[in-house]
Amino acid sequence: MTTTQMLDDRYGRTGTRRSTRFWAIVATIGISAAVIVAAWYAFSTPANSVQATTTGFELVDDRTVTVSFQVTAPAGSPLACVLEAQDEEHGVVGWLVVEYPASDAHSQAFRETIPVTAEATTGFVNTCWVP
Numbered sequence: 001m002t003t004t005q006m007l008d009d010r011y012g013r014t015g016t017r018r019s020t021r022f023w024a025i026v027a028t029i030g031i032s033a034a035v036i037v038a039a040w041y042a043f044s045t046p047a048n049s050v051q052a053t054t055t056g057f058e059l060v061d062d063r064t065v066t067v068s069f070q071v072t073a074p075a076g077s078p079l080a081c082v083l084e085a086q087d088e089e090h091g092v093v094g095w096l097v098v099e100y101p102a103s104d105a106h107s108q109a110f111r112e113t114i115p116v117t118a119e120a121t122t123g124f125v126n127t128c129w130v131p
Contacts, residue, residue, distance in 0.1 A: 049073075049074075050071060050072070050073040050074075050079065050128045050129055050130060051071070051072040051073075051128075052069055052070070052071045052072075052081060052125045052127065052128040053069060053070050053071075053125070054067065054068070054069045054123075054124040054125050055068045055069055055070055055109070056068040057122060057123035057124065058123075059120060059121070059123075060113070062116075062118075062119045063115060063116055064113055064114070064115060064116065065085040065094060065113070065114045065116055065120045065122075065123035066111060066112070066113050066114075066123070067083050067085075067111070067112055067113075067114060067123040067124060067125060068109070068110070068111045069081070069083075069109070069110055069111075069112075069124075069125040070107060070108070070109045070110075071107070071108050071109075071110065071125075071128050072106060072107045073106070073108075073128070073130060074106075074130065075103070075104050075105060075106050076102050076103075076104065077102055077130045078099065078100060078101055078102045078130065078131055079099070079100040079108075079128055079129070079130060079131075080097065080098070080099045080100070080128065080129055080130075080131045081097070081098050081100075081110075081125055081126075081127070081128040081129075082095070082096070082097050082125070082126040082127050082128075083095070083096045083097075083098065083112055083114050083123065083124070083125055083126065084096075084114075084123070084124060084125075084126045085114045085116045085120040085122065085123045086120060086121065086122050086123075087118055087119065087120055087121055088121045093116045093117050093118045093119070093120050094114040094115060094116035094117065094120060094123070095114070096112065096114045096115070098110075098112055099131070
């Protein structure tokens with residue numbers, strides 16, 4: 001009998017302390033869960049992911065901005081995009097939602113005109129999605 005067991009018997013302590021095996025099992029489960037979650041985030045990409053890139057803009061006049069952009073999306077899916085025009089203080093002075101029919105092309109280029117309420121200094125594609 002070890003000293004710890006003798007003291008436990010003498011003072012009536014029960015074995016409430018967790019063994020190292022228990023903590024090893026808990027640690028293994030925790031690490032496994034963390035690896036699964038990390039793998040999920042790393043490899044899960046939505047089937048309808050859409051990438052939009054502004055390729056240029058033109059300040060036509062003080063009431064109009066033309067935005068050129070390219071969209072990469074799943075072929076055969078319709079698209080919707082939000083275009084935005086801003087002034088020099090990054091205030092929104094124009095906003096336009098455009099919808100495009102489904103296309104067989106994976107990547108498409110567009111050019112749209114945004115009406116603005118004040119003089120704009122920039123125009124860009126804010127976001128695009130598959131509706």
